Amino acid sequence: MRITADTTVCIGAGMCALTAPEVFDQADDGLVTVLLPDPAEELHEAAAEAVRLCPSGALGVR
Amino acid sequence: MSQTTPPDSRSFPLRRQCPLAPPPEYDRLRAQEPVSEVRLPTGGTAWLVTRYEDVRTVLSSPAFSADGTRPGFPTLLPGHEQILRRPPFIRMDPPQHSFYRRMLTQEFTLKRVRTMRPGIQTTVDRLLDDLLARTPPVDLVEAFALPAPSLVICQLLGVPYDDHESFQSRSKAVLSGASTAEQSATALGGLRAYMDGLITRKQREPGDDLLSKLVSEQLEPAGELRRDELLMMCVMLLSAGHETTANMISLGAVALLEHPDQLAALRSDRGLLPGAVEELLRHLSIADLVTTRIAAEDTELGGTAIRAGEGVIALLAAANWDPGVFPEPERLDVHRGNRHHVGFGYGVHQCLGQNLARLELEIALSTLFARIPTLRVTVPVDELPYKHGGLLFGLHELPVSW
Incomplete structure (x- = not known):
């Protein structure tokens, strides 16, 4: 799994940090920071859910 | 609730029959005409969108614009076309929308909001102390549901809570379906004038609050915001910051009292609380009518052709009750455990x-039922005064006893 985040698209809703806090955080400006771009397998489900929930389409998963 | 005339699917908004459920006509529309044309009370027509996936498409695709200055942008309440002449940034598209929103995202991050927990808990505790000192019946809206989020947003913005009666009644008037165009304009004018005075005060005597920060960092000449832009932003933060959550607290309390098994589950396991808040947001969908758009280009949605310039209403309650996404949507289930509603x-x-809303709802509802375990509504739930026909659904009053 490879997580990507586009901070030019992010609107700082915080859904990712709420859903998968081990994988995502919000920087001081509110925009997404990926803590674990290649999360361990036990985090895959939460990470994929966070990507699905992202309202702005800033997150991607490969 | 009884209704003597059959619902006319061609006029809009549709009325809720059970106040704790969307208008039943949404089910028929979703199944038979998921994108259907309706007449608006302000004149003109718009497309109603009722399927979850279609609603998400409308709200995320650039083919649908939130730009309220586009000719023909749909409005549901008289006088609201005036708001759209100088719209708040929620009625703008990127990149303008992003420009304004990014001035605020840092103030509402999870981390920032979580630092507010002790303050919100103290506010809620004090309100309930005062409520319990009174002789029932007491109006839970006036004594708790409205002051709790109002106090929180006042503290965050730096708005004196002593002014609450004026900004609450004016915000309510702008959002109400019962206001005439003149009443709505007067109320909005009053909110703007009030905020203008407050901005002047913050320029003279800045405090440790968000308004002062916006004034010092974003207002011209130091920043990039004209005064009228800052004014509109602050009016929106103040109004959106209390009306929405107030309606969710009062309706959420009623919904839980009407589902004693769910309330009991919640009492026995506080770990269910975040999921219960998500489920209440889904189930009650108070902002059902807020997400209006206009087609920016000729496009297609669910097999229906939509032409550039036509209005679209993405019904949040219809999406949140789509049985293909939320099985048995009529069942309030605090175990449902998902966050993909569009509340x-x-x-x-x-x-x-x-x-911030999630945290306020968690603290307000859990503390309310912990402090007043015998809480009950003193009149039949379908006889309560609901905010039918307004932009936000909710309760005018909620008489309770214990």
């Missing part, structure tokens, strides 16, 4: 204050 909208305009 806060979707796309780049999704609610800026959603994490």
Whole structure:
């Protein structure tokens, strides 16, 4: 799994940090920071859910 | 609730029959005409969108614009076309929308919001102390549901809570379906004038609050905001910051009292609380009518052709009760455990204050039922005064006893 985040698209809703806090955080400006771009397998489900929930389409998963 | 005339699917808004459920006509529309044309009370027509996936598409695709200055942008309440002449940034598209929103995202991050927990808990405890000192019946809206989020947003923005009666009644008037165009304009004018005075005060005597920060950092000449832009932003933060959550607290309390098994589950396991808040947001969908758009280009949605310039209403309650996504949507189930409802909208305009709202709802509802375990509504639930026909659904009053 490879997580990507586009901070030019992010609107700082915080859904990712709420859903998968081990994988995502919000920087001081509110925009997404990926803590674990290649999360361990036990985090895959939460990470994929966070990507699905992202309202702005800033997150991607490969 | 009884209704003597059959619902006319061609006129809009449709009325809720059970106040704790969307209008039943949404089910028929979703099944038979998922994108259907309706007449608006302000004149003109718009497309109603009722399927979850279609609602998400409307709210996230650039083919649908949130730009309220586009000719023909749909409005549901008289006088609201005036708001759209100089719209708040929730009625703008990127990149303008992003320009304004990014001035605020840092104030509403999860981390920032979580630092507010002790303050919110203290506010809620004090309100309930005062409520319990009174002789029932007491109006839970006036004594708790409205002051709790009002106190929180006042503290965050630096608005004196002593002014609450004026900004609450004016915000309510702007959002109410019962206001005439003149009443709505007067109320909005009053809110603007009030905020203008407050901005002047913050320029003279800045405090440790968000308004002062916006004034010192974003207002011209130091920043990039004209005074009228800052004014509109602050009016929106103040109004959105209390009306929405107040309606959710009062309706959420009623919904839990009407589902004693769910309330009992919640009492026995506080770990269910965040999921219960999500489920209440889904189930009650108070902002059902807020997410209006206009087609920016000729496009197609669910097999229906939509032409550039036509209005679109993405019904949040209809999406949140789509049985293909939420099985048995009529069942309030605190174990449902998902967050993909669109109670806060979707796309780049999704609610800026959603994490603050979640925290307020968690604290307000859990503390309410912990402190007043015998809480009950003193009149039949379908006879309560609901905010039918307004932009936000909710309760005018909620008489309770214990």
